[in-house]
Amino acid sequence: MVIPVEDAADPRLADYTRLRDVDLRKSMEGAQGLFVAEGEKVIRRAVGAGHPVRSVLTTAKWLGQLADVTRDVTVYLVSDEVMEGVTGFQVHRGALASMERLPLPPVPEVLAGKDSRTGPPRRIVVLEDLVDHGNVGAIFRCAAALGVDAIVLSPRCADPLYRRSVKVSMGAVFAIPYARMTDWHDGLAEIRAAGFQLLALTPDRHATALGDAPLKERVALMLGSEGDGLSSHWLHEADLPVRIPMSETAMDLGVDSLNVVAAAAIACHSLVARG
Template sequence: MAGVAHMVEISDVDDPRVDDFRDLSRADRRPDRPGGRGLVIAEGVVVVERLLASPYPVRALFGVRRRVEDLAEATAELDVPAYVADADVMARVVGFHLNRGVLAVADRTLAVDPAELVARSRRLAVLEGIGDHENLGALFRNAAALGVDGVLLGAGCSDPLYRRSVRVSMGHVLRVPLAHLETWPGDLKMLRDNGFRIAALTPRGGSKSLRDAGLDQGKVAVVLGSEGPGLTDEAIEAADVAVRIPMAGGVDSLNVATAAAITFHALSGT
């Protein structure tokens, strides 16, 4: 098809040209698993389009013909192969039937320097102990929608570029800058040194109500923790203020991505 660069038909399940897409239900190419290659994997036309528009260098596409053709405009100038197979061959390569019909893989770019991200930002999310990939994906989607400049990953966080996180974020994890903090919670000092007010989100007693915390003023970093134990005492003590979302009686917490969305909206002042 004109407009899709390097379209290549794949009929052999064992064709080595599609090894980047092989057995994703088992290895998923995570760098922290045996054999993992650390590739970024996008699923579906919308998410693949966002990968193509991101800083991550695309290696190849793989899908059924109709879905690859849907990407003709986005791939017209792309100098990588677009592998095409029928749904059965694709399912046998990937390891499961893919309803979205198309995948793309990319290399990870060099990690962003957290100091550089902090220096160019006004509103940041800082995460501690968020291990659920779906929560991470939803949180990044909320950050993109509500104008958060970047996400800093502290201790105990899972990989936000894991395939499930990318999918749940609808590809927005690929556009929100992220960086890893090496020393936790000591690196929060870097935020304070750059003029940030650090707000720890926690339902514990004595926390200031979100509506009264004034988070729409100046540079603000919101620290969010895992749904179970929440933020550690060390993280809360390292913050400038502990903030809670007012809730009706009988409910003591929210899903972390939901809590993040409410708080990110408060940062905007709208």
């Protein structure tokens, strides 16, 4: 069902309106149970993960490449100018899909590996209050690429299915199980009760070097917000604070830490490599 649309204000395109307006999108997507996938690869991965397609917005150039995905789906065909008028930016990947969200499993189900193909998770990442959607998407990509089994989000973490998160992750948000805590204050207790050792990543020079940390069978790596890092409450709740050692030259220059995405990649690699 290919429907040409020539007006950016056409109400049928409401799912794609002002994609860069974070507040608008958060309220609208939450209320309607949708998210937007951008680009052929990401759309295919979302479909492969079982998300139903509500509609597709695309230009003539990309219509044929998505033919197998858009069979039995409403496709709105627009010009580049109309596309930019609807979304508020140039869509270089040429296609957008409005997808339906699936119910998010509760934390205990993810920790038990209920829907996992590889069994109960042994190495997980726990994110506290990361509000940058790009950082959340990048960490999902790192975690999926390096073999982390699952991710748990604090209640205030950015939405992994926000368009920028999905885009930056290259669809990795559909490849790794995740859940969101309902209680920040006692959320870590639930993870510990499932048998996980809680490692708090910190730039504190007195913390144990990550490579020297004694690891238990199940490990949860805790990462804090972009600016402040982990809260004092979560640091106190951790079983062991760990750090990524900085070179002496870096310390002399006042560089005592990495950005959260780089730190996540190094720490995930270290944990998974150690088994």
